[in-house]
Amino acid sequence: MVDAEALTAWVREFARLVHEQRDELTRLDSAIGDADHGANLDRGMTAAVAALDAQSAAGPAAVLKTTATTLIKTVGGASGPLYGTFFLRAAGALDGVPDPTDPAALARAVRAGLDGVVARGKAERGDKTMLDALGPACDALDEALAAGKPLDEALGAAAQAAADGRDATEPLVARKGRASYLGERSAGHVDPGAASATLLVQAAATALAGRG
Amino acid sequence: MVDAEALTAWVREFARLVHEQRDELTRLDSAIGDADHGANLDRGMTAAVAALDAQSAAGPAAVLKTTATTLIKTVGGASGPLYGTFFLRAAGALDGVPDPTDPAALARAVRAGLDGVVARGKAERGDKTMLDALGPACDALDEALAAGKPLDEALGAAAQAAADGRDATEPLVARKGRASYLGERSAGHVDPGAASATLLVQAAATALAGRG
Amino acid sequence: MKKLINDPADVVADALRGMAAAHPDLRVDHENRVVFRGDAPRQGKVGLVSGGGSGHEPMHAGFVGLGMLDAACAGEVFTSPVPDQVAAATRGVDGGAGVLHIVKNYTGDVMNFEMAAELAAAETDTEVVAVVTDDDVAVKDSLYTAGRRGVGVTVLVEKLAGAAAEEGRPLAEVADVARRVNAAGRSMGMALTSCTVPAAGRPTFDLPDDEMEIGIGIHGEPGRRRVPLAPAREVAEMLLEPVLSDLDMTGGDGVIAFVNGMGGTPLIELYLMYAEVVAVLEKAGIGVARNLVGSYMTSLDMAGCSVTLLKADDELLRLWDAPVRTPSLRWGV
Amino acid sequence: MKKLINDPADVVADALRGMAAAHPDLRVDHENRVVFRGDAPRQGKVGLVSGGGSGHEPMHAGFVGLGMLDAACAGEVFTSPVPDQVAAATRGVDGGAGVLHIVKNYTGDVMNFEMAAELAAAETDTEVVAVVTDDDVAVKDSLYTAGRRGVGVTVLVEKLAGAAAEEGRPLAEVADVARRVNAAGRSMGMALTSCTVPAAGRPTFDLPDDEMEIGIGIHGEPGRRRVPLAPAREVAEMLLEPVLSDLDMTGGDGVIAFVNGMGGTPLIELYLMYAEVVAVLEKAGIGVARNLVGSYMTSLDMAGCSVTLLKADDELLRLWDAPVRTPSLRWGV
Ligand SMILES: Nc1ncnc2c1ncn2[C@@H]1O[C@H](COP(=O)(O)OP(=O)(O)O)[C@@H](O)[C@H]1O
Ligand SMILES: Nc1ncnc2c1ncn2[C@@H]1O[C@H](COP(=O)(O)OP(=O)(O)O)[C@@H](O)[C@H]1O
Ligand SMILES: [Mg+2]
Ligand SMILES: [Mg+2]
Ligand SMILES: [Mg+2]
Ligand SMILES: [Mg+2]
Structure with missing residues (x-):
């Protein structure tokens, strides 16, 4: 069941991965950005976990909303509003849904999050941003669920799609975010946001495994 | 004959040696000072040679006086006034002397220069300054001449005494000049001014050789 | 990493304590990390808020005070x-x-x-207008990209719009001054060394001893190209050429020329660069009406500089000369 | 060596051209390398002259102007x-x-x-009094040595004696203020990195990545001791301990506290250091009456800082607050 507890586990696992990969994210951001992506997300996700710990039991939407507002309050930079918006829209999509534990509801929530990132950041896929990991992941999730695959498998496919999308950012010339300032010199480096977004999807695959 | 031409040759040879040893003097000054002794003296001696070139034939005192005023005008720092005073006092000692080409007159001039450095800088031998090379050099010169040695030999002894004095500054703890700020840490390094003063005496030995 | 800091995580909070201690006429909200003019809010005066990442000091908190910002967010x-x-x-x-x-x-x-403006709109009926600065000619401007970075002109916008607000002019006019300044200003920067972000602990990029980056921003982003070290007079040309070919600065009342240090470059080099900038401008027939030379918008400890030119007019010069009393820009009072 | 310069031999001349261009209200004698107040000499006012080696900018030329120096020699x-x-x-x-x-x-x-005073005495009947600053507690004071170095307090002497001269006070009194300030001020500095003298082309000393020098001067001289890198709060203690044990700063009207950057250290770190300095002073029961935080007496591109404390009294505080209008220190006008 993708309930509040499962979503909390997802957020926790994302926080754990971000903390573990903090230096690697910053290293990626050093090459084509300003060397803060790891510190930014780690600060935000640590705060999000603390906020969830402090909060009394609440529904699935509330878990994601708390995560969203905490990220917006603590991250800053580009990734703060973007990840914040992702979780906020995802929470909105779960709010008042009859059965939020339905995998399709999760897929709709994630898709709403993705649309929120697009609306907030005005980037497109191929611009060398987190969208290049998140977008393919959402597509893969939808497809797998539509094909009747169990949630486990669908999330696995999504994680793979995210990782592929992340890797595919390497040759791209950035058009959005800080990396765009480098022009041609941005090619040859993986986008840090695509790397962190991949962790987000991988966290879902790990934390929600067996909860379908 | 230690005439104007010979003294000009001395100044030129000193300038040549300073230029050649410029980096070494600065290296010594980096260890216990402010890394400018080579640049300072090279600037001053280059200007002194240019001033002598520009000046019409003049007496021995005038050669040293031009050198002095040029050094005072162009060097700055501690070494400018000190070397300037050295040459100024030496010029004064030659001024009006019946036979400035007499080696004893040269020795008196150099001694007057030394006294000028002491008066201006208020240092003593053993303070780890140029005096530690200049002082022994003057003594050696006097002694050799008193013992009836020819000028060549006397200047050779003076150059050796200067070099010995320079080397003897290495273990000393500086009490005057910039190196004194280092306290105990000044020990273990040769004093840059003692090194340049040794060049001054060596230049005399080379340039005045055979002029006794 | 060699810095005068305690824990890298506390750099901003610790520095704000220092600002508060050094400038009793400012009010520092440590929880929100906002530096206010001591007398904010001023009734009837348009309030100016700026802010951004830290590491660019004195920008922005050093520009809070009479005639400039009312608050800066760190x-x-x-x-x-x-x-x-x-x-x-x-x-x-x-x-x-x-x-x-x-x-x-x-x-x-x-x-x-x-998002803050959305919040403000939802909570109160405060009218908020945002002006975005984007003066960095190192970045190609395009509809399809994030656009140009805001760099040196931001300092000039804060000064000039701040003076307009201090005169009691309405929000629309103050915003207009800000937009006009941004439109008439262009910048270009270069780095001799990378900066080191405290939390990262090592230089953002490696730069060999004999090379420099041209077209850097103020966040340690590498620049557009890497070239061999060159004398200051050539650096001045490399920075001014793209500025002058982007916007015609001749004619009118001359320019406000701003040579800015990136944090690790001492003032002697900035004055030296300013001499070279003036030489290039003279050759181009551009007069300098006012100037600013110093480290006003830094990139932590990066060595390097940027040059900003603002095409001036009577009104902008009058606003430039108007009194300002902030920790880092002060005259006329 | 990475610097914004042309030929190392021209650094001072080139920078003076920049100063002249940036500050039309100053008069620069390029031949003698002297920066004058535009209105010098002021009839009936004591003239203040300072100067020294270059590489310490803004000191001294940046302090030429109303209420401070009349001329600075570079x-x-x-x-x-x-x-x-x-x-x-x-x-x-x-x-x-x-x-x-x-x-x-x-x-x-x-x-x-x-020697200049001797020249002046020989040529004219100008009365010249010299006040020598020697506030650096890193150097042991002794009759048998060159004595203490003059460092941070020099900036304060120039400000305070400058204010006294601007009030029209006679030479003896102005000199007295200068001597009093020197006697009541103490400094101590530290370096995170060496500077590089342009003509030398390489750092004056090597300092491993995990060490710093305590007790440095302003000419790239190595310090008294080398210690492992430490957090800013410990650095503040290391600098203040010898200052406070040399001169009792408690009581009276508090101190003027001056945290100075050595040229390569950005302002954010100086504010952070200032917070730590204030914390140490609070513990010691010493109040801060006024402060100055910034890079005012540099050592080329050296990273590091110095702290100067001046035991203040009513008169010194009044002179501190008096108007000053120079390129680098400006208030009250
Ligand atoms: N307009 C945008 N839309 C989507 N993602 C973006 C956009 N701009 C930046 N990003 C993502 O944000 C990441 C950088 O985040 P971060 O380093 O935390 O912020 P900042 O760039 O402000 O330092 C980029 O790698 C990129 O994936
Ligand atoms: N008081 C003094 N008397 C004699 N020689 C001195 C004195 N002070 C310094 N010196 C000499 O001057 C040398 C340094 O000269 P230089 O580097 O040109 O000047 P500065 O120390 O001003 O940079 C020292 O090595 C020392 O030999
Ligand atoms: Mg970043
Ligand atoms: Mg950032
Ligand atoms: Mg020296
Ligand atoms: Mg020197």
Whole structure:
């Protein structure tokens, strides 16, 4: 069941991965950005976990909303509003849904999050941003669920799609975010946001495994 | 004959040696000072040679006086006034002397220069300054001449005494000049001014050789 | 990493304590990391709020005071402030005449200020106008990209719009001055060394001893190209050529020329660069009406400089000369 | 060596061209390398002359103007000016009320200023009084050595004696203020990195990545001891301990606290250091009456800082608050 507890586990696992990969994210951001992506997300996700710990039991939407507002309050930079918006829209999509534990509801929530990132950041896929990991992941999730695959498998496919999308950012010339300032010199480096977004999807695959 | 031409040759040879040893003097000054002794003296001696070139034939005192005023005008720092005073006092000692080409007159001039450095800088031998090379050099010169040695030999002894004095500054703890700020840490390094003063005496030995 | 800091995580909070101690005429909200004019909000005066990532000091907090900003929000190092900070600043400077947000064009800054304005609109009826600065000619401007970065001109916008607000002019006019200054200003920067972000602990990029980066921003981003070290007079040409070919600066009342140090470059080199900048401008037939030489918008400990030119007119010169009393820019009072 | 310069031999001349271009209200004698107040000499006012090696900018030329210096002589980098320069400055500021030489205690500076005073005495009947600053507690004071170095307190002497001269007070009194300030001020500095003298082309000393020098001067001289890198709060203690144990700063009207950057350290770190300095002073029961935080007396591109404390009294605080209008220190006008 993708309930509040499962979503909390997802957020926790994302926080754990971000903390573990903090230096690697910053290293990626050093090459084509300003060397803060790891510190930014780690600060935000640590705060999000603390906020969830402090909060009394609440529904699935509330878990994601708390995560969203905490990220917006603590991250800053580009990734703060973007990840914040992702979780906020995802929470909105779960709010008042009859059965939020339905995998399709999760897929709709994630898709709403993705649309929120697009609306907030005005980037497109191929611009060398987190969208290049998140977008393919959402597509893969939808497809797998539509094909009747169990949630486990669908999330696995999504994680793979995210990782592929992340890797595919390497040759791209950035058009959005800080990396765009480098022009041609941005090619040859993986986008840090695509790397962190991949962790987000991988966290879902790990934390929600067996909860379908 | 230690005439104007010979003294000009001395100044030129000193300038040549300073230029050649410029980096070494600065290296010594980096260890216990402010890394400018080579640049300072090279600037001053280059200007002194240019001033002598520009000046019409003049007496021995005038050669040293031009050198002095040029050094005072162009060097700055501690070494400018000190070397300037050295040459100024030496010029004064030659001024009006019946036979400035007499080696004893040269020795008196150099001694007057030394006294000028002491008066201006208020240092003593053993303070780890140029005096530690200049002082022994003057003594050696006097002694050799008193013992009836020819000028060549006397200047050779003076150059050796200067070099010995320079080397003897290495273990000393500086009490005057910039190196004194280092306290105990000044020990273990040769004093840059003692090194340049040794060049001054060596230049005399080379340039005045055979002029006794 | 060699820095005068305690824990890298505390750099911003610790520095704000120092600012508060050094400038008793400012009010520092440590929780929200906002530096206010001591007398904010001024009734009837348009409030000016700026802010951004820390690491650019004195920008922005050093420009809070009479004739310039009413509040500055300090984000984490190189990370734009969060909406709550900007909202707190906006509330705190609202004297009934509306609030101008001066935002440097970075995705993060723009989004966080936008979200703050949305918050402010939802909570109060404060009128907020945002002006985004984007003067860095090192970045190609295009509809399809994040656009140009906001750099040196931001300091000039804060000074000139601040003077307009101090005169009691309405929000629309103050915003107009800000937009006009941004439109008439162009910048270009270079780095001799990378900066080191405290939390990262090592230089953002490696730069060999005999090379420099041309077209860097103020966040340690590498520049557009790497070239061999060159004398200051050639550096001045490399910086001014793209500026002057982007915007015709001849004619009119001359320019305000701003030579800015990146944090690790001492003033002697900035004056030397200014001499070379003036030489290039003279050759191009451009007169300098006013100038500013110093480290006003830094990139932590990066060695390097940027040059900003602002095409001036009578009004802008009058606003430039108007009194300003802030920790880092002060004259006329 | 990474610097914004042309030929290393031209650094001082080139930078002076930049100063002249940036500050039309100053008069720069390029031949003698003296920067004058535009309105020097002021009849009936004591003239203040300082100077020293270049590489410490903004000191001294950045302090020329109303309420501070009348002229500053720029020597070669780290090399005191020559007597001719000081004599030219002395002549140029002589308004009939005598001239005060403010000299930092370095063998070279003292001798060259002395020789200039001898020249001035021989040529004119200008009365010249020299005050030598020697506030650096890193150096043991002794009759048998060159004595303490003049460092941070020099900036305060120039400000406070400058204010006294601006009030029209006679030479003896102005000199007295200068001596009193020097006697009541103490400094201590540290370096995270060495500087690089342009003509030398490489760092004056090597300092491993995990060490710092405590007790450095302002000419890239190594310090008294080398210690492992430490957090800012410990650095503040290391700098203040010898200052406070040399001179009791408690009681009275508190201190003027001056945290100075060495050239390569950005303002954010200086504010952070200032917070730590204030914390140490609070513990010691010492109040801060006024403060100055910034890079005012640099050592080329050295990273590091110094702390100067001046035991204040009513009169000194009044002189501190008096108007000053120079390129780098400006308030009250
Ligand atoms: N307009 C945008 N839309 C989507 N993602 C973006 C956009 N701009 C930046 N990003 C993502 O944000 C990441 C950088 O985040 P971070 O380093 O935390 O922020 P900042 O760039 O402000 O320092 C980029 O790698 C990119 O994936
Ligand atoms: N008081 C003094 N008497 C004699 N020699 C001195 C004195 N002070 C310094 N010196 C000499 O001057 C040398 C340094 O000269 P230089 O580097 O040109 O000047 P500065 O120390 O001003 O940079 C020292 O190595 C020392 O030999
Ligand atoms: Mg970043
Ligand atoms: Mg020296
Ligand atoms: Mg950032
Ligand atoms: Mg020197």
